Amino acid sequence: MIDIRNVTKIFKTKSADIQAVDDVSMNVSQGEIFGVIGYSGAGKSTLIRLFNGLEMPSSGDVVIGEDVISSMSKPALRKKRQKVSMIFQHFNLLWSRTVAENISFPLEIAGVPKKERQKKVKELVELVGLSGREDNYPSQLSGGQKQRVGIARALSNEPKVLLCDEATSALDPETTDEVLDLLVKIRDEMNLTIVLITHEMHVIRKICDRAAVMENGRVVETGPVLKLFQNPEHSVTKRFVKDDINDEETALSFDEVRELFPTSKILKFGFVGSQSKAPIVSQVVKKYDLDLNILSGNIKRTNNESYGHLFVAIDVDDGTLQRLKAELADHDVTVEVEDQ
Amino acid sequence: MNELINEFTTMFSFENVRWDAVWEATYETIYMTAIATAFTFIFGIVLGIILFLASKSEVKASKPIYGITAFLVNLFRAIPFIILIILLIPFTKVLMGTIMGPNGAIPALIIGSAPFYARLVEIGLKEIDKGVIEAAESMGADTWTIIWKVLLPESMPALISGITVTAIMLVGSTAIAGVIGAGGLGNLAYMVGFTRNQSDVTLVATIVILVIVFIIQIAGDFFSKTVDKR
Numbered sequence: 059m060i061d062i063r064n065v066t067k068i069f070k071t072k073s074a075d076i077q078a079v080d081d082v083s084m085n086v087s088q089g090e091i092f093g094v095i096g097y098s099g100a101g102k103s104t105l106i107r108l109f110n111g112l113e114m115p116s117s118g119d120v121v122i123g124e125d126v127i128s129s130m131s132k133p134a135l136r137k138k139r140q141k142v143s144m145i146f147q148h149f150n151l152l153w154s155r156t157v158a159e160n161i162s163f164p165l166e167i168a169g170v171p172k173k174e175r176q177k178k179v180k181e182l183v184e185l186v187g188l189s190g191r192e193d194n195y196p197s198q199l200s201g202g203q204k205q206r207v208g209i210a211r212a213l214s215n216e217p218k219v220l221l222c223d224e225a226t227s228a229l230d231p232e233t234t235d236e237v238l239d240l241l242v243k244i245r246d247e248m249n250l251t252i253v254l255i256t257h258e259m260h261v262i263r264k265i266c267d268r269a270a271v272m273e274n275g276r277v278v279e280t281g282p283v284l285k286l287f288q289n290p291e292h293s294v295t296k297r298f299v300k301d302d303i304n305d306e307e308t309a310l311s312f313d314e315v316r317e318l319f320p321t322s323k324i325l326k327f328g329f330v331g332s333q334s335k336a337p338i339v340s341q342v343v344k345k346y347d348l349d350l351n352i353l354s355g356n357i358k359r360t361n362n363e364s365y366g367h368l369f370v371a372i373d374v375d376d377g378t379l380q381r382l383k384a385e386l387a388d389h390d391v392t393v394e395v396e397d398q
Numbered sequence: 399m400n401e402l403i404n405e406f407t408t409m410f411s412f413e414n415v416r417w418d419a420v421w422e423a424t425y426e427t428i429y430m431t432a433i434a435t436a437f438t439f440i441f442g443i444v445l446g447i448i449l450f451l452a453s454k455s456e457v458k459a460s461k462p463i464y465g466i467t468a469f470l471v472n473l474f475r476a477i478p479f480i481i482l483i484i485l486l487i488p489f490t491k492v493l494m495g496t497i498m499g500p501n502g503a504i505p506a507l508i509i510g511s512a513p514f515y516a517r518l519v520e521i522g523l524k525e526i527d528k529g530v531i532e533a534a535e536s537m538g539a540d541t542w543t544i545i546w547k548v549l550l551p552e553s554m555p556a557l558i559s560g561i562t563v564t565a566i567m568l569v570g571s572t573a574i575a576g577v578i579g580a581g582g583l584g585n586l587a588y589m590v591g592f593t594r595n596q597s598d599v600t601l602v603a604t605i606v607i608l609v610i611v612f613i614i615q616i617a618g619d620f621f622s623k624t625v626d627k628r
Contacts, residue, residue: 110536139538150533153628154551164537166547195627215537 059251060086060109060219065118067104067275078104079115080275086251086268091241091361093262093283094255095298096272102255105272106221109253110142111135122219140168143212147224149204151196151211158183158192161210168215182210185247186240202233209240213248220244222254226261234258238265242361259302263287263360271295283360288330303356303367311353312396315371322371323379324353328392331363338389339368342382348372369396405597414596419586424606427582430500430572431610434507435565441512442564443557445471446519447545453520471513479510479571483578503580507571515564522556523549555626562618566611573607583607 067079078101086092096102107113108120111127120127125138143164151160158179165175183192186206196204205225212220222241226234242265245252256262262269262283270280271294278292290296312324327339343350350370357366374382383393408414445467452464477485483506490497490505526549534548550557576584583603591600 112532112536136538136540139536144533144536146529146533148527148529150527150529152530152548152552154554154625163534163547167534167537167539167543197628211537221536 059088059090059123060084060092060253061119061121062108063119063121065105065108065115065120067101067108067113068116077275079108081118082272082275082277083118084270084277084280086253088251089245089249090268091245091252091254091266093266093269094253094272094277095257095259095262095269096255096294097257100272101275102272103223106144106223106253106255109219109221110139110144140164140215141217142219142221143215143217144221144223145205145208145212145225147227149196149201149208149228151204151207153196156193156195157188157199157207160196160207161214164211164214178214179210182214185213185244186210200233201229202236205229205233205237206240209237209244213244216248217250219251219253222252222256224256225254227256227258234261235264241265259298262298263302263358265361267361271298284330284363284365287358287360288328288365303358312369315351315353319351319371319373322351322373324369324371324396326392326394326396327368327370327386328365328394329357329367330365330390338386338391339370342385345385346378346382348374348378409597409601412598412602414590414594414598415602419590420599420602420606423581423583423586423603424610426500426580427569427572427576427584427607427610430503430507430575430580430582431565431568433504434511434568434572435561437504437508438511438515438564438568439561441508442515442519442561443550445512445516446523447549449516449520450523450549451541471516474509474513475517477510479506479574480578482506482510483575498579500581503572503575503582506575507568510571511564511568514567515560518560518564519553519557522553522560525556526552555622555628558618558622558625562614562622565614565618569607569611569614 062082062084065079065082066077069076069078080101082105084092094102094105104113108115109122109127111120111130115128118128122138122142125134127135127138130138152163155163161179161182162175165178170178179192183189186209188203188206188210191199191203196207199207208225220241225241226237229237238261241252241254244250254261254266266283268280268282269286270277271286271292272278273292273294279286279290279295286295287299287302290299315322315324350372353369353371355366355368357364379395386393448467449464449471452460452467474482483503486506486509487497490502493505494501496502530552531544531548534544539547572580572582573584573587576582576586577588579585583606587600587603590596591598591603
């Protein structure tokens with residue numbers, strides 16, 4: 059559906075040329091939710107603006123569906139944008155228009171007759187759960203409601219692709235989850251392809267199928283979300299995963315455990331999917347007659363599978379540890395010994 | 399001291415005031431202000447939009463367009479109004495067929511105030527959230543749609559408060575124009591109040607002008623507030 063080929067974007071300024079996007083290639087399939095994560099300044103905002111031609115690449119091609127965005131005429135591009143819509147971090151609603159008028163705006167641009175516009179607006183208001191608020195102005199809405207208007211507005215021309223530019227970054231955690239659920243719902247109902255950029259790893263974890271990690275204009279790692287979380291390769295990915303799991307406090311308590319039980323080893327068990335719900339560790343512990351001290355544990359859900367880990371302190375000799383590892387590996391549970 | 403008291407007594411006696419003349423002068427002032435404000439509103443918005451679009455556009459031609467427009471705006475804003483009237487006399491004669499009376503003042507009033515208002519329009523447009531313009535672009539809006547459906551409605555409170563300030567300035571300009579024969583309350587205050595030394599007439603002219611200014615201000619504030627849904 060979306061194919062980005064060796065795209066580079068350079069901003070020329072008086073003092074220096076800034077390379078915002080550096081030789082990026084990626085593809086997104088129909089119906090997929092694809093995330094791009096990076097810290098601010100990584101080039102992700104510029105990247106997403108290349109998708110609908112708000113920025114043009116300095117080199118490389120952006121292909122959406124059948125069309126090469128980077129070489130379309132202006133009128134053709136405007137027409138195309140009706141099918142590649144966008145939602146924004148700060149919603150960007152027109153304050154001078156009511157909710158219904160905001161949602162109707164793209165339809166006016168597309169030249170849809172008034173009767174049809176009203177019908178479509180009514181459907182969309184219901185879809186995003188804003189019934190009864192049609193005649194309110196944006197200033198009368200909460201952040202989450204404003205983003206719902208933004209989403210309804212983006213859907214009004216029945217797009218094929220929805221671009222989300224930090225769409226939840228200005229929202230509180232609870233509202234973020236509501237908006238993310240809404241995105242998944244519309245993806246399923248309208249068979250949309252969604253590309254979202256964010257700096258929040260839990261957004262990626264919660265709804266994305268695949269994701270790319272960006273740093274300094276480059277994509278440093280791409281893969282299925284579960285793989286990124288379980289087995290991050292690049293240091294930036296590792297940092298994002300770590301931030302999401304929030305290990306720092308756990309690391310502190312490890313030191314205390316080591317002081318109290320100098321002979322014990324701290325192990326990290328990693329689980330994926332159904333294993334995270336079965337009592338494997340308990341079975342193994344019984345079998346080897348071990349005492350274990352549970353330090354911390356964690357199960358996180360991605361959009362299709364859960365994964366988790368468990369930190370335990372066990373007093374165990376090296377031979378038993380090897381057998382333990384082998385046994386758990388048979389059950390697809392990974393074991394890592396935490397360094398002293 | 400006695401002289402001062404005498405002056406005040408004449409001023410508040412209103413014995414020289416011919417009310418029919420006051421009414422006529424008031425009508426002329428309102429007429430000049432209203433027509434000039436209407437045309438200033440249109441020309442100022444057109445110029446302001448040109449300035450705004452040309453300053454942010456990446457098209458090559460936009461730089462000279464911005465340069466020329468900005469130069470003309472600055473030029474006409476810099477000319478003192480009384481000199482502008484005199485300078486424009488030949489132009490006014492051709493355009494209006496007269497250089498006297500309210501109609502003779504209108505071209506100079508518009509040319510004097512439209513550049514001022516254009517700058518206020520430009521400032522108002524610059525205050526529009528860039529994200530909203532970008533959102534309209536992302537929906538496939540062309541420049542005309544953006545002007546009509548985003549730029550004008552989203553800057554309307556600023557456009558209204560700007561035209562309020564400009565209209566009040568225009569009331570002052572009509573009074574200056576009145577001194578050199580344009581009619582209106584300025585003309586009344588000068589020709590009757592000053593040259594015949596009838597200070598009560600000057601006082602009445604002043605009060606009527608103040609009332610006009612207050613009404614414009616109150617109406618402007620009201621409309622600006624009404625359209626502002628932020």
